[in-house]
Amino acid sequence: MFKKFKIPEATVGRLTAYSRYLKEADEKGISTVSSQQIAKATGVTPAQVRKDLAYFGEFGTRGVGYNPRELYNYIMKILGLDRRWPVIIIGAGRLGAALAMYGGFAERGFDIVGIFDVDPAKIGNKVGEIEIRPLQELKEKVKDLSIKLGIVAVPAASAQEVVDFMVDCGIKGIINFAPANISVPEGIVLRRVDLASQLEYLTFHLGESR
């Protein structure tokens, strides 16, 4: 459909921001938005908006702008969000439970369909509507629901082992919240969310000690 190679990681993140704004604009009944408006609403430059969109083809009408609904639908398709995705979470600790209840996932088409742990004390407890199940049941669940996406919220020390097991169970895309450098085989997409590093970005830019 379009070339995926060489698309910067940051572009993917910005497409998400653009799509949120476009949805809002469409819901307000706005029929045309400019790259300036998209840029202003999402905190980037108009040139950046045009550059990001240019990776995927030609959009909008020169001198007029974009139709919010059309561009929204197209971006959602680019992001693979023209369908819903079942997602499982490994680790039913505080962070895993918070992620299971995080409303922002369902809104974008991600349904948390399972949460797994190895701690016998947690098995059978509920997080919202979802019962915590033993990790050994992961393979069956992944197969039954054709699950491709998983979130890792376990301690750093067990993260690699858990990721290896997820891959073995058929998971293709993994978000890792454990503060550990994890490796995955070719063909598996891994993304690490390092919560402390978000704060480090702030301290770097605040530059207090310099």
Added chain:
Amino acid sequence: MFKKFKIPEATVGRLTAYSRYLKEADEKGISTVSSQQIAKATGVTPAQVRKDLAYFGEFGTRGVGYNPRELYNYIMKILGLDRRWPVIIIGAGRLGAALAMYGGFAERGFDIVGIFDVDPAKIGNKVGEIEIRPLQELKEKVKDLSIKLGIVAVPAASAQEVVDFMVDCGIKGIINFAPANISVPEGIVLRRVDLASQLEYLTFHLGESR
């Protein structure tokens, strides 16, 4: 100390990863590491490691490598982590509470010193050792402890109002977990962590529908 402008955002994130590896290497008693080793451990290319470090000056000995402890200390200084930082969280819901208990912050020098909410039912409850306090008390706390950093874990609809108030209280760097596009005045550093967009990065790269 060094130029901060034009440092790519991704470089800052990678410095965090390098520093974790360097700390491990130093703790194992390793006296020299190559850019190849740093690259392998953190999942980037050796050229990327050298490029990232070159922003900040000259490091290591050509043909020999880097001393892990020296480079670790230098990177921590670059990141502003040669000191500890007090941090407050606004929003004592599930996500806010999970973040307050997240062990990865303290390990990197960030101490969660307060958690604030507007819900009278939550005030006075404890998250770990920290008592949830009313949002009105934020200004005093920020002043007393010279707090510069805050985390927003409130619903999207109230995020802008909360951020405005934080800025008014003297907070200079903000991590926003609410799925909302927020604006801040010049001089304030804002970083949005969009948990759903992390999954969108996966679905984009899995490219199933293409």
